[in-house]
Amino acid sequence: MELIPIPYPATSYFVTLSQAIVDENFVLFVTRLETAHSIQMDAFSTDKLEKIERLSLHVTAKMLISSLALTKTFCHAAQCGVIGFTKDELFFGSKLDIDSQGNAQITWTRQESLASTLAVETVDYPRLALVLFYSVH
Amino acid sequence: MLESNTKLLHLGNFGDKHVLSVSSHQDHVKVRTYLTSNGIQSNEWSVKLKAEYATVFDGILYLTDPVSIFPTVSISSYDLNPNKNDEEDGLSNEVLQSLGTKQIKIALDKLKFCEAVAPYLICTYGKKVSIVHLGNANVMETNFENEVDEISGTSSHNLSAAAFKGSGFVKIYKISQKQG
Secondary structure, three states: EEEOOOOOOOOOOOEEEEEEEEEEEEEHHHHHHEEEOEEEEEEEOOOOOOEEEOEEEEEEEOOOOOOOOOEEEEEEEEEEEEEEOOOOEEEEEEEEEOOOOOEEEEEEEEEEOOOOOOEOOOOOOOOOOEEEEEEEO | OOOOOOOOEEEEEOOOOEOOOOOOOOOOEEEEEEEEOOEEEEEEEEEEOOOOOEEEEEOOEEEEEEOOOOOOOEEHHHHHOOOOOOOOOOOOOOOEEEEEEEEEHHHHOOOOHHHHHHHEEEEOOOOOEEEEOOOOOEEEEEEEOEEEEEEEEEOOOOOEEEEEEOEEEEEEEEEEOOOO
């Protein structure tokens, strides 16, 4: 067994990992809070562990976000977004919009307070997103 | 809906049409499947076992208990696809087939927390991290420069990866079986 480092710039923020299938290939997304209103999603190939610039996103969020504890990445037609859960145990759904200049913007919505979110599954995004969520009692 | 005295251990897609949940109860573990189309429960199995973590990989359910018998980790595995010919993605009403239980010792002085990143269980105390491969029971120990406070993991058939955060560092690794 071995640990192979994935190159990532120094950060003081916790990063969350998720994967999504883009063009029939798995892509690793490393997501971190950058400011209280912005999120950086860096995409890496799962074979060579190289950064994929075209899938990496700097996302501006309208709502104040204190942290990220768990993320689920979704992709549709090579457009990727993120659903995040904060450490203060509130969860947020998102709908990703990319304008004609290529700027990504997420609308975060506080939905419900949960004891602790364990997992989220997205089904048939973008028609139906954030369908299943469970908490640890 | 889960009862209030239960703890959800795992939730994930199972085949194209189902979601699988694993929950621990007082003296047993329940494995349930739900149809993603309407959320209706489609199957349920019960296993008399104590488990703190559950992961699914390659159609095998791994139930682990690193807490009550520390520093030994108990790994019990079950075949989730005994009937591949079933029309509903291999689900059947048969009893869950046990593939056996292994006891693995990890080299931690105490246990801070564990994180299941299929097919691995990652446990930490202080600067030290133990990674157990749930399938072949291999163990890897590694040390970080400072205490590990948080772990985030992801796994698919292509990649198992984990991010470790401690005071002054964030490191991300692909976890791999050495070839040969």
